[in-house]
Amino acid sequence: MKGDLLAERCKAIKLLLTDVDGVLTDGTILVLPDGGEAKAFHVRDGLAIVLAQAAGLKTGLLSGRSAASVAHRAADLKMAVVRQGVRFKGPALVEICAELGIEPREVAYVGDDVNDLPVFAQVGLSAAPADAPLEVRNEAVMSLSAAGGRGCVREFVEAILRARGQWDEVLRTTLGVEPS
Ligand SMILES: [Mg+2]
Incomplete structure (x- = not known):
């Protein structure tokens, strides 16, 4: 995808949604x-979720x-959307969007397996970790360099926030980090 189109998609995002097993974990x-x-869970993914929230995105x-451990992690990170035990993720995404009053194109989603493909087909921005099967990575808008449980969500969030021009500002306001 061309850079300007990718940037447009990033700017439209209102919800950062992630799969758990194979994405937030290895x-x-x-x-x-x-x-x-x-x-x-990888601590850098956790910080990235905090930064995404600071940039005005909902997370889930x-x-x-x-x-239960997943519910604890989601609560710790103050995620707005927590959906577990979902066999059919495509319809679940439609429900989540309806509840939040947003459109699927305003969702960024990371998934690592074939059950995530119905979500990929709907969202504005999809991503797969480096160790996802080829058929999943081929369907994702972004094929990430980091593997599941090894910072792939951090990589995705950084790419989105940089495209939106928010990365430096969020580091400054949230962590007191001055960009070099
Ligand atoms: Mg998975």
């Missing part, structure tokens, strides 16, 4: 003896599976 599911699940997650 896909590993640690099953604990009590049947609960533990997941490992859309997961096919369901785990």
Whole structure:
């Protein structure tokens, strides 16, 4: 996609939505003896979600599976949308947009597997981590350099905020970081 078209799409975004397993995590599911699940999240993705919020974006997650640890992480990051246990993600996206009063083209979404493709087909901006299957990366607007659970959401957020001209300002106002 040409840079100016990509920038236009970034400027329209109102919601940053992400898959969980394979995107916010590396896909590993640690099953604990009590049947609960533990997941490992990357801290840079967490900070990127905070920065996206500071830039005025709503944030959320859309997961096919369901785990208490994910609900804790979403609450910690003050995400506005938390949808777990969703088998059909395409209709779920339509519902989320209706609830927020936004259009699918105003959503940026990161997903790593074939169940994310119905979302890719609707949103304004889609992205896949570096380790996603080829058929998923081929359908994404952005094929990211970072892998799932290794900062791919950070890479996506930085690209969006830079395209919107907000990256430097958000670093300054949120973290007191002066751009070099
Ligand atoms: Mg996934």
